[in-house]
Amino acid sequence: MTLIKSISGIRGTIGGGVGDTLNPLDIVKFTTAYATYIRRSKQSQSNTIIVGRDGRISGEMVKNVVCGTLMGMGYDVVNIGLATTPTTELAVVMEGAAGGIIITASHNPRQWNALKLLSHEGEFLTAQDAQEVLDIAEQEDFQYAEVDQLGHYSENNTFNERHIENVLNLQLVDVESIRKAKFRVCLDAINSVGAVILPKFFDALGVQCTVLNGDVTGDFAHNPEPLEKNLTGIMDEMRKGGYHLGIVVDPDVDRLAFICEDGTMFGEEYTLVSVADYVLAHTPGNTVSNLSSTRALRDITEKHGGTYTPAAVGEVNVTTKMKAVNAVIGGEGNGGVIYPESHYGRDALVGIALFLTSLSHKHCTASQLRRTLPNYYIAKNRIDLTPTTDVDAILQRVKEHFRNEQVNDIDGVKIDFPDRWVHLRKSNTEPIIRVYSEASTMEAAEELAQQLMQIVHEMQ
Known part of the structure; x- marks a missing residue:
């Protein structure tokens, strides 16, 4: 049994003793600490906090505890239901909310869950702010709302469509070119929220999609981390032929991996590199990735006349550096694409749309595109x-x-x-x-x- 408290949020296994797992008492504790931090920070005049979750087995339980606790702290809760991490990030901004909580353990196995904490900008808390939440949790100096100041609860299920609309309206996403290409893709949705939003997304793009692991049960059909060793099912399906591209996401749809038309891995590291090559060809500028990501991004950036800057590992470190150097695109080698034109967060939908646009413009296969990139x-x-x-x-x-x-x-x-x-x-x-x-x-x-x-x- 494990409970991990870090600047990335609170994550742990479900079931077991207090203080050792992500159990209801600890969920209340850290949700209260987050709400206390939001109130003290006074960064927003809003009294609303957005809550979204992935398809995990424990998601309903954790969501109920989180929402009730936030209401007990006097916050109005907007539950956006089964939603990706980037959808929840965008919802915070669209609603003008004070913050948001994403209930997801990302690529961790089915017994895990986590609370990922967002600022009023729909971005992960900085290291300093996240540490403040952890400090508040340890002090346990909590003050809950009186009966007349309790928060209200509402549900809003429109944000999947609004997320899709946001991506379709990006200047470098050529919807007509994608539609004309008549792409056929195979999607591994790993029994989570990718199966909710991505079929709608592909329909809007005019892309024919076959879905593997499309039941949103949270009982993952395989290890949910999108690494080659875990993707034999979709790779075998791709080898049967009939597809232009295989697409794999993790349970909260912020990581993205591609499978070539012949069933070979495009390369998780090369998700960002390929998308950046397309973006930089149209909007030259600077890029950022973390220190453990491939050198190919630096090569591509310099080819287009820009400057590459490394960042410490961790999404918030990458986005902070991107803002500092005015990067036009960045991300992480784990398949995370961050495109500020949309928002400062890893977003598989953005990555898919830009990649398909690139393929449609170049009139090539995924494997041919891969061979045009630096090889490491x-x-x-x-x-x-x-x-x-x-x-x-x-x-x-x-x-x-x-x-x-x-x-x-x-x-x-x-x-x-x-x-x-x-x-x-x-x-x-x-x-x-x-x-x-x-x-x-x-x-x-x-x-x-x-x-x-x-x-x-x-x-x-």
């Missing part, structure tokens, strides 16, 4: 540590060891060599160091990782 391979490893290991000291020694190389230490230690890179960062939840490395071949990426791991072992 990322190896992902880990070093297991004892709970007493001084990880910061180890990373400092690694930094000193490579002091003559290009080193970035905004989040762990990343060493950039001319033809490869390696990134070491400590986990926030486990006594491990994550070791990501990239090179022109998988063998070279693995070799670099092993070299760094050996150096770390010798330093312990």
Whole structure:
């Protein structure tokens, strides 16, 4: 049983003891802390908080506890029902709400759920603001509303359509070109909210869609993280032929992966790269991704005359950096596309629409498009540590060891060599160091990782 409290929100497994899991008492505690923070921050005059959830088994229970708690704090709740993370983010802005709570554990397995907390701008809380929520939760100095000041509850099920309309109206989304291409796609909706919104989205685009795992039960048909090892079902379906593209989303539809027409992976890292290549060709500018994402985005950005800037891992860190450098597009190598023209949040619908537009304009297949992009391979490893290991000291020694190389230490230690890179960062939840490395071949990426791991072992 696990309960993880971090700047990314509150997540945990369902069932078990108080303080060890995401149970009703802890849901009340952290929802109350969030509402207290919203009131203290005075960043919005609104008294409304938006609540949306993915299709998880525990979603109904968690939603009821969250909504009741917010009403007990005196807030009016607008429940938008089964909704993606980006839909909920947009709903906060569209309603002029004080904030929002997304009930989703993203790519985590079925026994998990989480509270993801939004500002009045429909964006994840900054690290400082999220820490304030955690501090309030520990103090438990809560004040609930008197009977005449209790909040009101309402439901609004229009935001899926409004999200779709938002994407269709983006300047670089060419709906007519997509319709003329008569695309046939296969969608793995992983038994969650992708099965609610994406068929409507494809219908609006004139795209013929076959849905796999389309029952919104939350009983995921496979591990919900959109990695190649988990996607044998849709890859097998694609190999049967008859499709232009396979599309995979995670349970809250902020991550996006493509399968080529021949059943091969387009590459999760290349979701952002391919979309950025299209966007930059029409609106030259700067880009941002996190330190553990492929170098291909930098290559594409510089090809179009822009500047690439790395950010610390975490969506809020990426969006903060995007605003600082006025990036026209950014995101994360896990299939997260952030396009400010729509909003500052990872959005699979935006990624799909821009990708299909690019395909329709270039009159090529997905595999042909992939071959036009810089080719790199990322190896992902880990070093297991004892709970007493001084990880910061180890990373400092690694930094000193490579002091003559290009080193970035905004989040762990990343060493950039001319033809490869390696990134070491400590986990926030486990006594491990994550070791990501990239090179022109998988063998070279693995070799670099092993070299760094050996150096770390010798330093312990």
